[in-house]
Amino acid sequence: MSVVVAQEKKPLIRFDIKKCAFCKICELSCSKYHYKKFGDSISRITIIRKGPLMFKCHICTRCEKRFCITACPTKALSYKGGNIVVDPKLCNSCGDCVKACPFHGIKLHPENKLPIICDLCDGDPSCVKDCPKGALSLVWLPEVRK
C-alpha cells in the first residue's frame, strides 16, 4: 500500500493558454539566459500551436513519476532542489529521457548532445519575467510522492 507524503514544495511554471499570444519570447529569453545566444533549439521551454486557439507549452513539470530518471540507463539524472539535474560525466546522450518525457520537457543540446531541462534560472525564471502577456507564472505546489 502506498502512502501519500507531503514533503517540500515543488516548483511549477504554470501556463495560461488564454493569455499566451504565441510570440515565443519565452523561448528566446530562455536561450539568452543560459547561453547568451538566441535559438529555439537551445530553449528549455517550447510553445506549440495547433489550430487558431490551441497552444501548448512544453517544459519540465517536475512530475511525480520522474519518467526521465527512470528511463536513464546510466543514472545520469537526479532530482535535486526542485530540478532534474544532469551529470554530464554519466550521460551517454542516448536520448531515452527525451523520449520518456510525456510533457516534451527535455531536448538534447544540438552541439554537446546533453539533455537540457528547465532549471528555473536560479529561482527567477527569465521566461516568466519576459512574457509580455503574463501567460507564465512560477507557482509552488506541495511535493507529493507515493
Place this chain on the structure above:
Amino acid sequence: MKYSGYKGRVLAINLTTKKTSTIEVTDEFARKYIGGNGFAVRYLFDMVDPRMDAFDVTNVVAMMTGPFQGINSPTAGKYYMATKSPLTNGYFDSVSGGFIGAQIKYAGYDGFLITGKADKPTYLFVEDGKVEFRPAERLWGKLTGETQEMIKEEVGDPNLCVSAIGPAGENLVRYACVITEYRAAGRGGVGAVLGSKKLKAIAVRGSGTNEVADPEAYEAWMQWYKEEAKKVPGIAVGLPTYGTPALVASIGKMLGAMGSYNHQTEFFQNWENISGERLKKEFWDKDTACPACPIACSKVFSAKSGKWKGAISEGPEYETIYSLGSMCGIDDLGAIIKGDSLCDEWGMDTVTYGVMVSFLMEAYEKGLVTKDNTDGVEFKFGNDDAMIAYIEKTAKREGLGNLMAEGSLRASRVIGGGSERFAIQVKGLEIPGHSARALRGMALGYSTATRGGSHHDPRPTGEYAGASDRKAVEGKAAWVIGTQQMTTIGDSLVNCHFLERLLGFTLTQKWVDMINPVTGFGYTLEELTTVAERILDLERAFNVRTGIRRKDDTLPRRFLEEPIPEGPSQGMYTDEPTLNKMLDDFYALKGWDPKTGVPTREKLVRMGLEDVADCLNKSGISC
C-alpha cells in the same frame, strides 16, 4: 563575418536542376544593403531580366532575412519575399510575420533565391545546411492550413515552420499569397510565382542561433524600448487591445476616409457595425503575436451568432475590413471573418480580392457586367454570399473567377466601357484602405511607390498623427521620400513598420541607435539614409527596365477627378496639376530625371551604383 546578425551566405536553389549553390554575403555587401529588401533587390536586379514574364522559368523568388531575425528584438519576427510581380510586372516585395525567418538564420542562411521550375509539384525541406526537394503531389490542391499540417506530420515536428501556397497560387491567380501559420506575405502575387515553379511549400528548421554585436548596448536598447513603448498610445494600448481594426473608427468615422462602395464614397454609414470596438466586444477569442513581438496586435476572431456563425480567423486586419467590408458595402463582420479565413486558406491577398469584387459590383450596377457573366449571381454591393462564393471560384479560375484572378486593371481592360476609371489600382496593384484623396502624401506615395497601390511605401500613419499636414502640397515630396526611406530600412532589417510610432515616421537617430548594437555597423544617420536611397534607386532601376516611366506614376482617374462626396473629408482630392507639381518636387529631390522619372547617372554613381547606370545604358535607357 565582421558584422553580427549574418550567416554570411545565401542559398541559391534551382528547381529545374534540383541543384543548390551558396552565394557569399561579404561584410561590404551587408553594410551596403543590410538584408531583406536591400539584399533581394540587388540579387534580383542582377539575376532577373525584367522584360521577361513573371511566370517565366527565369524569374527568381527571394526569401530573405535581415540581421534582426532570430533575436528577441520587438517586431522582428518576420520574413521577406520578393519577385517580379505577375500583377504589376515590376519589382515586388511582401513581408510577413512568421518564425520561419528566424529558422532560416538558425539553419545557417541569410536567405534563399529560388529559380527554375520543378517538373512535378515539390516542396523544399531545409535543415541545417541540408536541402531536400520533396514530392508534393499529395499536397497539390490542398488549402494552406492543411498543407502546413501535412508537412509537419510528414517531418514529425509539430513546431516546424512551413510557408505554403494555396490553390490560388497553383492556378496562377495574379495576387496569390504565401501563408505561414496564419499570416500572409499577401500582396503582389509571390504565391503565384511559386505556383508557376510548382513549389508548394518551403519548410525550414535549424539548430543554430543568432547573436548581436554588442550585447550590453543591445540590452540597454531593449530596456529603452520597454520604457518608451509604454508612452506611445498606439503601441501601448491601441494595437494590443484592438489590433489594426481600431482604425475603422479613426479613419472611417473621424476622418471619413475609408473607401466604400469601390470609392464612390469614403464615408461608410454603417462604420459602427464593422468597428474594432465591436470586433473586440462580440467576436474576440484571443490575442496572437508575430514571433518575438510584445505588441501582439493580431487577434483571433470568430462569429458567435448570426448568418456566419462558426466562422473563425486570425484577423481580419483593418485592410481586410476595408476591402471585404466597406468596399463591397458589407457590414456583417461574420462575413468579413469568413472571407478573411477563406482567402488565407485558398491562398490569395484579401486586399486585392476585395477591391476586385467591389470593382465588379460597381461594373454590375452600371450594367457593364450582367447576370450572363456572373453565372446568374446578383453581383450587387452588399451581397456577402457573392463575395464569399467567388473566393473559391477565383482560386480555381472558374467562370467569372477566371477574370477575377487577373486583378482589377486587367479585368477593366476586358470589361471596357470606361471601367478603367474606377479600377482602384496603381501600376496594377489595388489600393488599400488609406485614402489617396484625404491624405496628400498617399496620393504622391501611391503614385511613386515601387509596388504601386501599397500602404507600406509610404506610410499613412504620420499624416493621421499630424506629423505632416495631410492637406499640404508644399513639402510633401520631402515627407514622402522620408517615409519611403524609413519603410525601406524597415523592410531591409525585416522589422515591422509599427515601430514608426516610436522611432520616427522618417529615418532618425533612433533608427540608427536600434541598428548599430545588433549589427556593429556603426552607421551614421547619413550613411543609413544613403543605404535607403540606394535600395530605392535599385528598385526604380529594375522597374525602369520593365518600361515604367513618369507617365505611370499616377492615380486612378476617379481619384484625380472626383472629390470625396460626403463626410468629414468632403471635397478633398488631388487633381492632376497638383499631383504633377508634387511629382516635379519628388523627382528633383530624388535626383531622378523630371521628364522620364529615370534615376540620373549622377545620382546612381553617388549611391555607389555605377554598374546599374551602365546596365540601364546597355538596355538603351539614357540616364
